[in-house]
Amino acid sequence: HGPIALVSENMPTVGVLPDDELFEKNVSSIQQVRARKGPVIAVTQRPIDEGLADEVILVPRVTSELDPIVLNVP
Numbered sequence: 001h002g003p004i005a006l007v008s009e010n011m012p013t014v015g016v017l018p019d020d021e022l023f024e025k026n027v028s029s030i031q032q033v034r035a036r037k038g039p040v041i042a043v044t045q046r047p048i049d050e051g052l053a054d055e056v057i058l059v060p061r062v063t064s065e066l067d068p069i070v071l072n073v074p
Contacts (some may be wrong), residue, residue, distance in 0.1 A: 007038040015053065016071050019045040019061055027052065043074050 007013065013033045017026045023046060030052055033040055042053035045061045057074045061067070 004032060004036070007033050007036040009037050009039070012039040012041055012054075015040055015042045015044075017042055017044040017046070017048070018067055018071055020067075043071055045071070 013030075015026065015030045015033075017023060017030070027048065030040055030042065030048075034052065040053040041055045041057070042048060043057045043059060045059055045067070047058065048056060059070050059074065062070050
């Protein structure tokens with residue numbers, strides 16, 4: 001139940017993964033989506049393991065105040 005119940009092969013998940021103290025927890029969430037065969041588009045500041053996402057958009061790290069804007073524009 002919850003958001004993970006919405007994962008399907010027909011609905012992509014966009015994962016926003018800032019390079020912060022929660023990065024590994026966010027990667028774990030993406031792994032849960034992949035385990036349910038959901039397609040993933042990752043927007044991240046740090047490279048991720050190959051195969052974790054179908055598409056990866058790397059964005060630069062800026063100040064912590066501007067990171068949310070840089071991560072969400074793509």
